[in-house]
Amino acid sequence: xxxxxxxxxxxxxxxxxxxxSFVWTPYDHTVLxxxxxxxxxxxxxxxxxxxxGRDILSMIMVxxxxxxxxxxxxxxxxxxxxxxxxxxxxxxxxxxxxxxxxRSNDLIFAFPSLLIAIMITAVYGPxxxxxxxxxxxxxxxxxxxxxxxxxxxxxxxxxxxxxRVSGKGAARISFEHILPNLMNLLIVQGTIQFSLGxxxxxxxxxxxxxxxxxTPSWGRMLAESQTLFMLAxxxxxxxxxxxxxxxxxxxxxxxxxxxxxxxxxxxxxR
Amino acid sequence: MLRYALKRxxxxxxxxxxxxxxxxxxxxxxxxxxxxxxxxxxxxxxxLEALREELGxxxxxxxxxxxxxxxxxxxxxxxxxxxxxxxxxxxxERLVISLPLALYALILTVVIAFPVGILAATKRGSLTxxxxxGGTQLGVAIPNFWFAMIMVLIFAINLRWFSAGGFPGWxxxxxxxxxxxxxxxxxxxxxQASILARVMRSSLLDTLSEDYIRTSRAxxxxxxxxxxxxxxRNALIPVLTIIGLQLSFLLAGAIIIExxxxxxxxxxxVFQAISQRDLIVVESVVMLLVFAxxxxxxxxxxxxxxxxxxxxDRT
Numbered sequence: 001x002x003x004x005x006x007x008x009x010x011x012x013x014x015x016x017x018x019x020x021s022f023v024w025t026p027y028d029h030t031v032l033x034x035x036x037x038x039x040x041x042x043x044x045x046x047x048x049x050x051x052x053g054r055d056i057l058s059m060i061m062v063x064x065x066x067x068x069x070x071x072x073x074x075x076x077x078x079x080x081x082x083x084x085x086x087x088x089x090x091x092x093x094x095x096x097x098x099x100x101x102x103r104s105n106d107l108i109f110a111f112p113s114l115l116i117a118i119m120i121t122a123v124y125g126p127x128x129x130x131x132x133x134x135x136x137x138x139x140x141x142x143x144x145x146x147x148x149x150x151x152x153x154x155x156x157x158x159x160x161x162x163x164r165v166s167g168k169g170a171a172r173i174s175f176e177h178i179l180p181n182l183m184n185l186l187i188v189q190g191t192i193q194f195s196l197g198x199x200x201x202x203x204x205x206x207x208x209x210x211x212x213x214x215t216p217s218w219g220r221m222l223a224e225s226q227t228l229f230m231l232a233x234x235x236x237x238x239x240x241x242x243x244x245x246x247x248x249x250x251x252x253x254x255x256x257x258x259x260x261x262x263x264x265x266x267x268x269x270r
Numbered sequence: 271m272l273r274y275a276l277k278r279x280x281x282x283x284x285x286x287x288x289x290x291x292x293x294x295x296x297x298x299x300x301x302x303x304x305x306x307x308x309x310x311x312x313x314x315x316x317x318l319e320a321l322r323e324e325l326g327x328x329x330x331x332x333x334x335x336x337x338x339x340x341x342x343x344x345x346x347x348x349x350x351x352x353x354x355x356x357x358x359x360x361x362x363e364r365l366v367i368s369l370p371l372a373l374y375a376l377i378l379t380v381v382i383a384f385p386v387g388i389l390a391a392t393k394r395g396s397l398t399x400x401x402x403x404g405g406t407q408l409g410v411a412i413p414n415f416w417f418a419m420i421m422v423l424i425f426a427i428n429l430r431w432f433s434a435g436g437f438p439g440w441x442x443x444x445x446x447x448x449x450x451x452x453x454x455x456x457x458x459x460x461x462q463a464s465i466l467a468r469v470m471r472s473s474l475l476d477t478l479s480e481d482y483i484r485t486s487r488a489x490x491x492x493x494x495x496x497x498x499x500x501x502x503r504n505a506l507i508p509v510l511t512i513i514g515l516q517l518s519f520l521l522a523g524a525i526i527i528e529x530x531x532x533x534x535x536x537x538x539x540v541f542q543a544i545s546q547r548d549l550i551v552v553e554s555v556v557m558l559l560v561f562a563x564x565x566x567x568x569x570x571x572x573x574x575x576x577x578x579x580x581x582x583d584r585t
Contacts, residue, residue, distance in 0.1 A: 103281070107288055109515075110563045112522040115556050119296050122544050122552045195411070202413050203526050207541060222416055226530070229419060230427050230434075240416035248411035 004256025010249025014242070018064035027055035029062050029216055038232040048234040051224070056235065060242050063216040066128060067246065070210070071197030073132045075190050078139025083186065085140070086147025087178060091170040093152060102148070105141035113138040113200050117209045128211040131204045135197050146189050151178050184261040191254035195247045202243050218243050275572060282568045289560045290342070294335050297553050325349070342557065352548045360539065361554055367437055368528065368535035371451050371458070372520040378459035379466055379516060386463070387470025392497065394475060402467065409464025414523055418457035418530040425453060435532040454531045458523050462516045469512045473505040480504070506577050514570030518563040 026046070033053030041048045047056035089101040117134035124130060154160060155178070163173050204210035205219025213220070221239040229236035305321040322328050326337060326348075341347050347357035390402040426434035432453050440447050477483065478501050486496045525537030532538075536555055543551035 103284075106567075107285055107292075110285065110289060110518070110560050110567070111292075112518050112559075112563070114522040114525060115559055118540060118544065118552065119293065119556060122297060122547075122549060199411075199413055203415060206413075206415050207526055207529055207537075219413075222413075222419070226419065229423065233423055236416070236419055236423075240413065240420070243413050243416065244408075244411050247413075248407065251407060251411055 001256065001260070003252045004260060007249045007252030007254070007256055010245055011253055014064050014246045014249070015068065017061045018068050021058070021061035021065060025055075025058035025061050027058045029054055029058040030214060038228065038235070040232065040234055047238045048232070050221070050235050051228055051232075056221075056238050059216050059221060060218070060238060063218045063221060063239070064242070064246070066205075066211050066215055066217045067198050067201055067243075070128055070132050070135065070201040071194050074135035074139055074197045074200075075193050077132070077136030078143045078193055079186065079190065082140040082143025082145075083147045083179070083182075086144040086149075087151055087174040089144065089148045090151030090155060090178070091174050093155070101144065105144050108137065108141045111138070114203065114209075117204050121209045126209050126212055128201075128205075128215060128217070131201055131210040134204065134209075135200045138200075139193050139197070142193060143186070143189065146185060147182060150182055150185050154178050154181055184257075188254055188258045188261065191250055191257060195250035195254070198243065198247055198250070271575060274575060278568055278571050282564060285564050286561065289564065290339055290557060291335070293553055293557050293560065294338060295331075297549050297556075298331060298334075325351075338553070342554075347554045348550050350543075350548055350551050352543070352546045353551075357551055357554050360551065361536070361558065364534065364536045364539045365558075366440060367451075367533055368521070368524050368537065371454055371527070371533070371535065372517065372524045374448070374451055374455040375458035375462070375520045375524070376513070376517055378455055379463045379520070380513065382459065382463040383466035383470055387467040388474060388497075388502075390467070390471040391474035391478065392493070399471075402471070406464035406467050409460050410468070412461055414457050414461050415526050415530050417460060418454065418527055421453050421457055422530070435530070437531075437533050437535075451533075454524075454527050454533065457530070458520055458527050462520060462523075466509065466512055466516065470505070470509050473508045474501060477501045477504045503577060507574060510570055510573055510577065514567050517566045518559075521559055521562055 031054065033049070036045075036049050036053040037051050039045055039049040039053075045055050045057065047060065050056055050059070085101050085105075089098040092098055113134045116137050117131060120130045120134055151174070160173060160177055163177055168176070201210055201217070202219035202222070205217040206223045208220075208223065210219055211217035218239045222236060225232075225235040225239070305318050305325060305327060309318060309321060326334060329337070338348070345358055347361065349355065350357050350360055353360055386402055386406075390399045393399050422434050425431045433450065437450050438446050478497075480501075483496050483501055486500050487493070491499070524535065525540065527533075528535040528537035529541075536559075540552060540555045543549075543555070
């Protein structure tokens with residue numbers, strides 16, 4: 001319970017920062033002030049300034065938007081495609097369809113999101129949109145697998161049998177009876193994938209395959225700090241802590257939610 | 271065992287074929303002509319045509335796919351558009367850095383995660399357990415490339431124990447080369463070790479609560495004997511699954527970490543190739559990595575049966 005509160009508080013802090021940045025940031029993150037560059041944290045600039053004199057706190061607030069947006073959409077893709085696939089595979093368990101879905105899943109698992117991003121970028125050039133697609137594609141088999149696993153055990157329940165006896169088809173049972181019972185599991189898995197999405201977005205932006213200038217992003221702030229962090233460690237520390245704390249918050253919230261919603265989920269989720 | 275292995279081998283081959291199709295046709299839709307890219311905008315049409323013929327760009331897609339796949343099997347990956355030398359040579363030069371880095375990180379992951387996970391499980395609820403769980407929670411959340419930068423700051427710049435980057439080459443001596451890979455490998459391993467330690471702990475806790483552990487204790491085995499003879503082996507199945515998955519993350523992660531340490535491995539090669547639109551290099555590197563992931567998962571499947579012979583009957 002303590003974990004859950006701490007996790008939600010940390011997550012809320014960054015979501016709030018991202019939302020506030022739409023209307024207010026301490027400084028304009030696009031304004032360069034070279035005379036004020038690489039200033040360590042001080043009263044005017046709480047997190048200091050970067051190599052162009054931009055306010056790091058403002059950049060982190062705006063960067064949170066990119067991270068959160070990429071992760072939300074990527075999880076959305078995973079749920080939107082993965083859950084129906086998992087439900088289908090479970091409803092027609094053992095069929096050719098099930099086999100095709102699960103084998104395709106295995107295949108996608110062989111392509112870590114970084115490789116998908118490399119391929120997409122090679123074709124269409126780098127952008128935040130491509131990062132979303134790459135992370136989203138990798139999320140599909142995760143949700144399909146979790147959904148199928150849990151749905152299979154639900155199909156043996158008496159209430160599903162009752163629904164079949166009353167003449168409902170497999171598709172209708174999946175949506176009316178199986179899916180609602182999977183919600184807890186999906187919320188927990190969604191939180192985990194959300195945090196992985198934030199890490200993946202940061203990594204992709206760091207190597208230049210994600211958000212492009214002028215869109216601020218935590219990963220790119222780290223990449224840009226790379227040649228200077230020996231002179232001014234703060235330009236590396238703050239974006240890094242932003243990623244660390246957001247991911248930590250989401251993981252704690254995910255663990256807490258799992259324990260709160262159903263302690264038995266631990267087994268199913270694995 | 272043999273039938274099981276053959277069956278898995280069959281699905282391994284199918285996976286590889288489908289993966290190669292996906293990679294080839296994804297990268298084939300790329301607009302632009304490598305030949306005109308290589309020769310620049312002032313190239314004569316005849317020279318362009320000759321180069322297109324030489325690179326095999328005039329063949330149909332199916333022919334080019336077949337020749338690419340045949341090349342993969344025989345080790346002839348074609349000629350890089352920008353380096354003008356065989357892709358297999360360029361890739362091999364880089365692979366001798368990336369592969370040892372990933373394996374080094376995998377070894378570190380296992381060496382750290384096993385004792386830590388076992389310790390936490392056997393001392394469940396103790397201060398040690400709480401500390402391990404807290405520490406691994408942090409380890410899971412840390413972006414490895416950032417952790418790498420922090421390590422450079424501490425160990426290379428402040429303490430001067432290691433160099434801040436670069437690779438002297440294996441010719442400089444095994445120990446010198448390994449030393450250059452140590453900080454990158456730790457940076458790669460720490461997040462994965464945290465995940466694996468957590469899996470080890472929860473898997474071991476599951477098996478420790480099984481009836482056969484109670485029986486073995488009733489028979490007079492000490493806690494340690496019961497752990498070693500019965501619990502550990504049964505706890506290994508989920509741990510192996512995760513190790514298999516982790517190798518793909520380590521290979522992909524190595525590509526990113528190489529950037530922090532300026533290591534001339536596959537990662538730097540592939541990012542240069544992307545910016546220079548040297549697609550044949552991108553194709554080959556991606557295929558190589560996917561191949562590694564698929565083969566590792568195949569080996570993990572075989573290892574299951576070795577660890578738990580009961581699984582054989584279920585296949």
